[in-house]
Amino acid sequence: MSSIKLCLIVARARNGAIGKDGDLPWRLSDDLIHFKQTTRGCPVIMGRKTWESLPVQPLPGRDNIVLSRDGQYAAPQARVYTSSPAAIAAGRALAAAASKPEFFVVGGEAIYAAALPFADRLYVTEVDTEIEGDAFFPDFDTAAFAETDSRHVEANEKNQFSFTIRTLDRLA
Numbered sequence: 001m002s003s004i005k006l007c008l009i010v011a012r013a014r015n016g017a018i019g020k021d022g023d024l025p026w027r028l029s030d031d032l033i034h035f036k037q038t039t040r041g042c043p044v045i046m047g048r049k050t051w052e053s054l055p056v057q058p059l060p061g062r063d064n065i066v067l068s069r070d071g072q073y074a075a076p077q078a079r080v081y082t083s084s085p086a087a088i089a090a091g092r093a094l095a096a097a098a099s100k101p102e103f104f105v106v107g108g109e110a111i112y113a114a115a116l117p118f119a120d121r122l123y124v125t126e127v128d129t130e131i132e133g134d135a136f137f138p139d140f141d142t143a144a145f146a147e148t149d150s151r152h153v154e155a156n157e158k159n160q161f162s163f164t165i166r167t168l169d170r171l172a
Contacts, residue, residue, distance in 0.1 A: 011125035017133025029158035043094040043103040
């Protein structure tokens with residue numbers, strides 16, 4: 001196993017919802033700060049729809065990798081791949097070249113589902129709500145992971161809902 005960890009980073013509601021109409025279904029300023037700090041400088045892998053939903057392309061300070069079934073798809077200032085194994089290999093190589101210990105899958109639903117079986121670590125923001133969504137984080141065997149860190153944030157003027165950021169490491 002490589003020492004460079006494949007990590008999934010996600011915010012999900014209690015019902016697993018992660019998105020609605022191509023956007024996040026909530027406003028959680030502190031979770032966005034967590035996302036930026038955690039992924040900064042590391043390669044990030046995302047699907048085409050996630051790429052197209054970004055307010056700024058590419059995500060600054062990171063190598064952006066876009067997965068698309070369309071081999072002709074163009075994502076300026078990002079690398080485009082048509083297979084998950086190729087994108088994961090590229091992410092690992094870019095992380096190694098940058099001396100980063102991690103690289104990230106950042107969405108959406110199908111990309112998370114493809115990468116989850118290979119994930120070494122999950123950064124899961126558990127949002128304290130059930131919310132309508134059209135994209136969901138896949139179910140996974142929680143017994144295969146150990147929580148190694150957790151931080152709770154109460155709802156406030158910057159965060160629409162309370163949430164807990166959990167770090168889960170795959171058990172050997």
